[in-house]
Every structure is written in C-alpha cells, then in structure tokens.
Amino acid sequence: MPEYPKPAWDFHGGLHIDDHKSESLATPLREAGIPTSLTLPLQQHIGQAAEPVVQVGDEVLKGQLIARASDYVSANLHAPTSGRVVEIAERPIAHPSGLSAQCIVLESDGQDRWGELPEPIENYREADPADLRERLRWAGIVGLGGAVFPTSVKTNTTGRVIDTLILNAAECEPYITCDDRLMRDHPGDVIDGALILQHIVSAGQVLIGIEQNKPEAIAALQAEIDARGLNEMRLVVVPTKYPSGGEKQLIYLLTGIEVPSRGLPLEVGILCQNVATTAAIADAVLRGRPLISRIVTLTGEGVTQPGNLRVAIGTSIRDLVNEMGGYTAQAQRLIMGGPMMGFALGSDELPVVKGSNCFIAASREEIPDPVSASPCIRCGECVKVCPAQLLPQQLYWFARSRDFDKTQDHHLFDCIECGCCAYVCPAHIPLVQYYRFAKTEIWASERERAKADHARRRHEFHEARLKRLEEERQARLRKKKEVLRKKPASGGDPKKAAIDAAMKRVAAKKAAQRPPEQSQGPEQAPEQEKEA
Amino acid sequence: MGVLSAILTLTLLAGVFGLLLGYAAVRFRVEGDPIVEQIDALLPQTQCGQCGYAGCRPYAEAIAAGEAEINRCPPGGEAGMIALADLLGRDPVPLEDEEAAAKPKSVAYIREAECIGCTLCIQACPVDAILGAAKQMHSIIADECTGCELCLPPCPVECIDMVPIRETPETWRWPYPDRKPWLQEAGDA
Numbered sequence: 001m002p003e004y005p006k007p008a009w010d011f012h013g014g015l016h017i018d019d020h021k022s023e024s025l026a027t028p029l030r031e032a033g034i035p036t037s038l039t040l041p042l043q044q045h046i047g048q049a050a051e052p053v054v055q056v057g058d059e060v061l062k063g064q065l066i067a068r069a070s071d072y073v074s075a076n077l078h079a080p081t082s083g084r085v086v087e088i089a090e091r092p093i094a095h096p097s098g099l100s101a102q103c104i105v106l107e108s109d110g111q112d113r114w115g116e117l118p119e120p121i122e123n124y125r126e127a128d129p130a131d132l133r134e135r136l137r138w139a140g141i142v143g144l145g146g147a148v149f150p151t152s153v154k155t156n157t158t159g160r161v162i163d164t165l166i167l168n169a170a171e172c173e174p175y176i177t178c179d180d181r182l183m184r185d186h187p188g189d190v191i192d193g194a195l196i197l198q199h200i201v202s203a204g205q206v207l208i209g210i211e212q213n214k215p216e217a218i219a220a221l222q223a224e225i226d227a228r229g230l231n232e233m234r235l236v237v238v239p240t241k242y243p244s245g246g247e248k249q250l251i252y253l254l255t256g257i258e259v260p261s262r263g264l265p266l267e268v269g270i271l272c273q274n275v276a277t278t279a280a281i282a283d284a285v286l287r288g289r290p291l292i293s294r295i296v297t298l299t300g301e302g303v304t305q306p307g308n309l310r311v312a313i314g315t316s317i318r319d320l321v322n323e324m325g326g327y328t329a330q331a332q333r334l335i336m337g338g339p340m341m342g343f344a345l346g347s348d349e350l351p352v353v354k355g356s357n358c359f360i361a362a363s364r365e366e367i368p369d370p371v372s373a374s375p376c377i378r379c380g381e382c383v384k385v386c387p388a389q390l391l392p393q394q395l396y397w398f399a400r401s402r403d404f405d406k407t408q409d410h411h412l413f414d415c416i417e418c419g420c421c422a423y424v425c426p427a428h429i430p431l432v433q434y435y436r437f438a439k440t441e442i443w444a445s446e447r448e449r450a451k452a453d454h455a456r457r458r459h460e461f462h463e464a465r466l467k468r469l470e471e472e473r474q475a476r477l478r479k480k481k482e483v484l485r486k487k488p489a490s491g492g493d494p495k496k497a498a499i500d501a502a503m504k505r506v507a508a509k510k511a512a513q514r515p516p517e518q519s520q521g522p523e524q525a526p527e528q529e530k531e532a
Numbered sequence: 533m534g535v536l537s538a539i540l541t542l543t544l545l546a547g548v549f550g551l552l553l554g555y556a557a558v559r560f561r562v563e564g565d566p567i568v569e570q571i572d573a574l575l576p577q578t579q580c581g582q583c584g585y586a587g588c589r590p591y592a593e594a595i596a597a598g599e600a601e602i603n604r605c606p607p608g609g610e611a612g613m614i615a616l617a618d619l620l621g622r623d624p625v626p627l628e629d630e631e632a633a634a635k636p637k638s639v640a641y642i643r644e645a646e647c648i649g650c651t652l653c654i655q656a657c658p659v660d661a662i663l664g665a666a667k668q669m670h671s672i673i674a675d676e677c678t679g680c681e682l683c684l685p686p687c688p689v690e691c692i693d694m695v696p697i698r699e700t701p702e703t704w705r706w707p708y709p710d711r712k713p714w715l716q717e718a719g720d721a
Contacts, residue, residue: 043701097704373709433709440705445611447703448576455577455678458659459587465660 004212004237009256011249013385014241015420017174017340019213024177024299027307029185032323034081038106038314039351040066041093045142046149047073052104058085061115063290066104069137075150075354076140078290080312082115083108094317094336094350096343103351106314117288124285129200132285139284140291140354145179145245145274146337148355151281154273155200157266165203166254166265166272167194169210169217170238170245173338176358178295179275181308183210183217186279187224193278194233196285201271206233208275209250213240242340243418247272249387261414276357296352298324302331302361317348317359330363339367340419371428382421382431388414392421396431399438404445407438415439567620568596574615576607579658580680582632587658601625606632607679638694639677640684644669646691653683653692 043049050067060066060079067077087105092098121127121135137152145168167190171179183190198206210218218237225233238244238253248259250272257268265272276295283289292313299306304325311320317334321327335342336359360367382392390411398406415435422431571592578588583604585591594600595616602616603625610627617624627633642653642662649667661677664670672683672692684692 093701095701095704096706097699097701099699099701099704101701430709433706436706437708444703444705451678452575452577455579455659455676456572456588458661458676459577459579462658462660 007236007238007253009253010239010241011244011252011387012389013387013420014243014249015385015423016240017242017423019240020174020299021177021180021213024175024297024306024308025180027305029181029295030307030309030323032309032311032315032320034108034110034112034312035315035319036108036110037086037316038080038083038108038312039091039316040077040080040104040106040314041091041351041353042067042077042102042104044077044148044313044353044355045075045140046147047071047075047153049102050074050077052088054085054088054104056085056088059083060085060106061113063117063292064115065138065290066106069140069150073150073153075142076138076290077104078140078292079106079115080292080314081106081108082111082113092347092350094345094353094356098346120288121285124196125199127199129202132196132200135284136281138290139280141277141280141284142291142354143274144276144280144294144354144357146341146355146357148353151273151277155197155271157201157271160266161269162201162203162266162271163205163269164255164271165194165198165201165206166251166270167206167208167275167278168245168247168250168272169208169214169221169275170250171214172211172240172242172245173340173358174242175299175360176297176338177299178297178308178357180214180217181297182276182279182295183214184220187217187220189279189282190221190275191224191228191230191233192282192286193275193280194273195230196281197271197273197278198232203271204232206230207254208233208235209238209244209254210235211240211244212237242420243387243416246387246416246418248416261411291354294352294354294356296320296356297358298361299358300331300335300360301363301366302327302334304328311352313354314351317345317350317352320352320359321348321361327361328363330365331361332364333362333367335360335362335367340423341417370430373429374427376427376429379426381424381426385420385424387418387420388416390415392431395438396429396434399434402438402441404438404442407435408442412438412442568592570619571595571616574608574612574619575605576612576678578607578678578680580607580678580682582606582629595620601628603627604629606635607637609633636696638679638696639674640672640679640681641674641693641695642670642672643691643693644671646689648689650688652686652688656682656686658682 042052048071051070052067054060054066061082062079064079065076066079066085069076084107085104086107089103089105090100091103091105093101093103118135118138121132124132133152133155136155141151142148143151143154169179169183171177194206208221218235222235225235236254243249244253247265251265251270252258255270257270259265259268280291284291293310294313295308296311297308298320303321304327307324309320309323334345334348336345336356337343338358339360342360376393376396378393380393386392394410395407395412395415398410412435417432417435419432422429425431572589575588575592581587583591583600585594585600591600591605595602602620602622603613605612606627606629610633613627614624647669649664649669651664651666653670654662654664658680659676659678661673662670662683663673679694681694
C-alpha cells in the first residue's frame with residue numbers, strides 16, 4: 001500500500017479493524033437485471049413520506065414521477081423501469097423493527113422504456129443555483145451514504161457562506177465497497193457532481209476525503225482532477241481508521257474544524273456530501289435522470305460471488321443474491337449496512353431502497369451470535385475509542401436506568417452509533433443498543449408531549465367555545481326578558497298600538513285642517529299612552 | 533448601649549426588608565398558581581376524567597391543593613406518576629388502576645354505517661375531535677383523538693370502537709436490551 005502524507009489532524013478514538021473489502025472488489029461493477037416486480041417504499045428518506053401520484057392500474061414509464069415530495073423535507077420517487085402499478089399497499093421494508101410501510105408495487109413490462117425527461121443542463125455554470133437545486137429536488141436525490149437526507153434541503157445554505165465543500169469518499173466501514181467501485185469506474189461522474197455542488201453552494205474549495213486503503217480509487221480521481229486541471233479541488237488521503245467517514249470526524253480530519261455539539265457543518269461554513277450522491281447529482285443535472293438506481297455491495301461468506309451491482313431501487317434482496325449466484329451453505333444471517341452500524345434483516349424479500357449501500361450475507365464466523373453480557377468493569381476502553389469524545393460508560397448507566405434527562409446532559413444525541421465502544425467492550429455489553437433504546441424513548445416522549453400540548457390547546461379552545469356559547473345564550477335570554485319587560489310599557493298589545501298610531505295620524509291631519517285647534521292632537525297622544 | 537444599638541439595627545433591618553418584601557409581593561405578583569401549570573404540563577391531556585376530576589387541569593389543581601394523590605392518572609402511566617413525584621418531592625405510589633394503565637394507547641373509531649347522527653358523542657368530546665352534524669354521519673379525526681373514551685357511554689347505538697394505535701417504522705422504539713437476571717442483580721444493587 002502506498003504511503004501518503006499524514007493529515008495534520010486526527011480525531012479522537014476510532015478503531016483499526018480488518019476491512020474485508022477485497023472480497024467484493026475482485027469483480028467489476030455489474031448491471032443487475034430488471035426484476036419482474038419492484039417494491040418502492042414511499043418513505044426512503046428522512047422527513048415526510050412521499051405522496052403517490054399514480055393509481056393502481058396506471059402504466060408508467062421509466063423515470064416517471066410516481067410519488068411526490070409531500071413537504072419541504074421529503075423526496076420525490078420515480079419509476080425505476082416501465083411497467084404497471086399493481087398495488088399501493090403496506091409491505092415489509094428493510095427496517096430494524098421488521099414493520100411494514102406504504103409501498104408502490106410495480107410490475108415491470110420488461111421493455112425498460114424511458115419516459116419524458118427534463119432537458120439536461122449541460123452548461124450548469126451559467127445556471128441559477130436555485131434552478132439546480134430544484135433539479136435535485138425533482139430527481140429525488142437524498143444522501144446516499146446512508147443518512148438519506150434530501151440533498152436539495154442540505155444544499156440550501158440559508159444565506160450562510162460555504163467556504164469548503166467536502167466529498168466524503170472515506171467509506172470507512174468494513175465490507176462496504178460501493179463507493180470505491182463507483183470512484184474506480186465512474187470518477188468523471190463523481191467530479192462532475194462535485195463541481196455542480198460547488199457551483200450551487202459557491203464553495204471556494206473542494207476537498208475529497210478518502211481512506212488510504214483505496215489506491216485505485218485515489219489514482220482514478222487524481223487522474224480526473226489532473227486531466228481537468230482543477231486547482232480548487234484537492235484529494236486528501238486519510239489513514240484507514242474507523243469511523244473516519246463520520247461527517248464530523250471527516251471534517252475534523254480534513255480541516256481541523258470541530259462542528260459544534262448538535263450543530264450542523266453549515267454553521268462552520270462546510271458542506272459534506274457522499275460521492276455516490278454527487279454522482280447522482282451529475283446524472284440529474286447533466287443527463288436529466290432521476291435517482292432510480294444505485295450501486296449496492298453484496299458480500300460476505302454467505303454469497304457465492306461477492307461484488308458490486310448497479311440495482312434498480314425496489315429490487316428485492318433475494319433477486320440481488322440470485323444475480324450473484326445465490327447463497328452458499330455458510331449463509332447464516334443477512335445484514336443491511338456494514339457490520340458495525342448495520343442491522344439484521346428477518347427476510348430477504350425486502351426491497352433495496354435509496355439508502356441501501358451494502359448487504360452482507362454473513363457466516364456464523366463472520367458475525368457471531370451475540371455473547372451474553374457480563375457486568376461493566378469500568379475499564380474505560382469505550383471512552384478511549386469514542387470518536388465523538390463522549391463518555392459511553394456514563395451514557396450506558398443512565399440509559400440502563402432510564403434516566404433519559406441525564407443521558408441528554410451527557411450529549412446522547414452527539415453519539416453517531418458507530419459501535420466502537422461496543423466493539424472494544426470486554427464485558428460484551430451491547431452499548432449501542434442502549435443508546436438507540438434511549439434515543440427512541442426520548443423521541444417517543446417528545447412526540448407524546450407535543451401531542452399532549454396539542455390536546456391541551458384543543459381542550460382549552462373547546463372550553464372557551466362552550467363558555468362563549470353559554471354567554472351568548474345568556475345574552476339572548478337577557479334580551480328576551482328585557483323585551484318582555486318593556487312590552488307592557490309600550491302598550492302591551494301591538495294591535496292596540498297600531499290603532500293608537502293611526503288615531504294620532506288622523507288627529508294630526510284634522511289639526512292641520514283646523515289651525516285654531518292645533519294643540520289638541522299632539523297633547524292627546526301622550527295622555528293616551530300614559531293611560532295604557 | 534451595645535444592646536440597644538443591636539436591637540435598633542435589627543429592627544431597622546427588619547423594617548427595611550419587610551417593606552422590600554411587601555413591595556415585591558405586590559409588584560411581582562404571580563397570577564394563578566405556577567405549580568398547577570407545572571403539574572398540568574406533566575399530565576397527558578387526554579381529559580378522560582379517569583382520575584375522578586373533570587379534566588387534566590382540575591386534577592392538577594387538586595394535586596396542587598393536596599387533595600388528590602398523584603397515582604390516579606392511568607393514561608400517564610407509571611412514568612407520569614414518577615414525573616409528578618419528582619416535581620412535587622413526594623414518594624412514588626403504585627398506580628391506583630394498574631389495569632387501565634396497561635391498556636394500549638387507542639383512538640376512537642365510529643362504525644359509520646351504524647351511526648345515526650345523534651351528535652351525542654360530539655358533545656362529549658373534550659377536544660372537538662369528532663366531525664358531524666345532526667342526522668349526518670359522524671367521523672373521528674384520528675390525529676386529534678386523545679383516546680379518552682368519553683364518547684363511548686353517550687352513544688345510543690354503541691357504534692364506537694377503541695382501536696389501538698398501530699406502530700409504524702417512524703414511531704417504533706428500540707427494545708430495552710436483554711439482561712441476564714444475575715446481571716440485573718449485580719447492576720442494580
């Protein structure tokens with residue numbers, strides 16, 4: 001492995017672990033076939049689920065919008081191939097809960113016909129950044145490194161100045177090689193996307209952070225940068241240490257800038273994007289294509305031919321495995337994501353989504369059954385390896401005793417769930433599980449609190465409304481009573497009053513006709529009233 | 533002389549501080565009881581009346597006045613009771629109605645075909661979560677329903693069901709990691 005100059009900064013903790021990348025890098029990138037049935041979850045991103053714009057029975061073309069972003073933080077969804085919508089229903093999705101979610105099920109017609117696409121924006125340097133962001137939004141691009149945050153939202157700098165755009169090419173987690181494969185085979189797309197992003201956020205410089213265990217990808221990107229003579233773009237090779245691909249960790253490695261606790265890189269003038277995302281951006285802007293496929297690593301001792309495939313979103317994992325020669329006899333468990341941060345799947349009949357970077361069909365030796373935990377011996381190893389510089393042991397005690405306020409005081413939400421602490425724990429305590437448990441409990445109680453506050457407002461409004469109605473009723477009653485009380489004074493019978501008025505008019509007329517007796521009429525009337 | 537001056541000084545000080553306090557009591561007077569607000573903020577706002585009071589706020593007022601125990605709110609569950617105990621510095625007490633607290637969170641659902649449009653449930657709903665008019669079919673806005681069950685008794689045709697809220701991938705919670713019994717002993721001792 002070639003030696004590269006060491007970067008000036010190094011983040012705290014981290015691990016040197018066997019990377020297991022060579023297994024899936026032996027074969028070139030393959031194009032997976034279009035399966036007969038595709039399942040597309042409406043929620044493949046952070047934010048609100050997309051809203052279907054097609055109905056069951058509709059014929060759709062490849063690249064056609066089938067579900068629209070329902071909110072600002074949401075993402076469009078497009079048909080990965082041409083075919084017919086056969087169902088819009090709940091289907092199991094790849095999620096640690098094993099629960100189902102709304103999906104559009106598409107039956108492919110095998111013709112893979114493209115629908116109408118927007119015009120490519122070849123000359124993006126002349127384009128308005130807002131139009132380019134609108135294009136990213138149309139294309140349904142989300143962070144493909146795993147966080148699946150809508151890119152059009154992330155690139156909205158809200159008036160802040162971005163001086164550095166960082167391309168995350170670290171791919172630090174063992175087994176995963178989809179970004180490596182992409183950079184080797186399509187370095188041009190990665191660089192194109194980076195330049196488009198640079199134009200959108202008008203960043204002064206672009207840094208590409210890549211781990212030194214990818215010499216071929218480094219060479220390919222460097223050749224591309226040199227060929228185009230890009231002065232403001234620099235490749236920074238970082239030592240192979242997990243988790244250097246963590247956003248905050250990579251930013252520190254490359255710039256020495258620490259992103260504040262619970263803050264965003266935007267606040268320190270940095271935007272960080274994964275290389276697969278930039279390649280998708282190039283596709284959307286330069287070719288007018290939406291995000292309908294991605295590169296997925298399929299590896300582990302449980303699969304016959306480990307490697308990388310370009311797969312249509314919505315393809316089932318089983319189809320993927322069949323494409324790679326099926327399972328071996330050692331296949332024991334299926335993991336989505338890497339061995340450090342991924343989660344086990346209960347079935348392989350689940351769809352590939354925008355955020356699926358890797359599936360591991362692992363043997364028992366690769367990913368052994370969890371060993372039963374023993375008591376914490378307070379060795380402090382977890383503190384040494386924590387890349388977020390937290391106190392994992394304290395967090396563990398508090399999460400375990402359900403003291404969630406204390407976990408938040410100890411910055412639970414700065415935990416990136418990288419799993420370093422659990423990896424080194426000699427007592428085999430499933431630390432990350434405790435943190436995930438605590439995080440979801442806190443979110444649940446926040447949701448409940450919000451719901452309670454909402455109910456309180458509605459109840460107060462309800463009470464106020466009842467009070468107002470009661471007051472109005474009382475006011476009406478009062479008025480009626482007053483009218484009733486007044487009536488006797490005004491003569492009681494309306495008929496009689498009318499007769500009196502008529503008599504008065506007649507008397508007045510008579511008085512007018514006979515000027516000397518003028519005073520008679522008007523004087524008579526009040527007397528009559530008094531009598532009544 | 534020494535004693536006299538000491539008495540004088542203290543009397544003077546007492547007088548000054550008394551005036552200060554008196555002024556502050558008038559100037560910075562707080563309307564209502566802030567502890568009621570704090571208790572009310574911890575209650576789940578289902579307005580169900582299972583505590584025996586007309587709603588969450590009356591219960592909060594009763595707790596603040598020392599008239600009610602803190603264990604009478606089944607929707608708040610044990611977590612709610614413990615939060616109240618923490619706030620008020622009282623000892624946690626077992627919930628009065630454990631069975632009701634163990635019920636899954638639900639929302640009301642009207643079997644619309646059977647609804648006769650009597651509006652009785654609309655009048656009973658404390659959060660205006662039921663939509664409808666006289667002799668028109670009624671429907672519950674699930675997002676607004678607190679699951680208080682107050683609409684069930686007035687319904688003359690019993691067409692309202694309580695449907696447990698389904699878990700979705702967004703609301704799903706990671707389970708508490710498995711513990712070995714002996715570990716529990718060692719850790720919690």
